[in-house]
Amino acid sequence: QKEVEQNSGPLSVPEGAIASLNCTYSDRGSQSFFWYRQYSGKSPELIMSIYSNGDKEDGRFTAQLNKASQYVSLLIRDSQPSDSATYLCAVRRYNFNKFYFGSGTKLNVKP
């Protein structure tokens, strides 16, 4: 079983819609969760972090964490074509110094 699982997609949404990206993780001891965006041919860039159960909002982005279900999601409201990228979920386990990355979900926002 992989540490972090994501649907590879592609997930296609029309411009202006809400894009919902999901991630599950295997270790209940995980404590920090991150979403990275990676444009084609570029390196990942951090867009959201979340540590507590519930929602965390930052502009058009909302991260949701449910530790009981070992599930973290990223919602992108009012999706724009510029949001088209691969979104990587990363998890840090308690007392581990490295992050475990999912393989990413490719998002296509159609004008």
Added chain:
Amino acid sequence: GAGVSQSPSNKVTEKGKDVELRCDPISGHTALYWYRQSLGQGLEFLIYFQGNSAPDKSGLPSDRFSAERTGGSVSTLTIQRTQQEDSAVYLCASSLRVQNNYGYTFGSGTRLTVV
């Protein structure tokens, strides 16, 4: 520096040759990580440095891979006797400290092609 700097940005090498990849982390970042990303794949952890502590080498795929970090700053990843399966983008990242909730900042990567 302002960001994580990696060099070279691209490297084409012949099978069997050795290569060195360089990473200069953000000033003041004590933790440094190497990952690699093969085409269409996720990030694979290679090695992690924190200050003067012994590095976590648990992700290195074979003994052909090694890395060092001098003076707690610049790091070099060395691949000896390169093989075609070593072709990937090698990403370096740094973060403020070990038990961090700050996430990584990645460099722009070195694209290695072994022919």
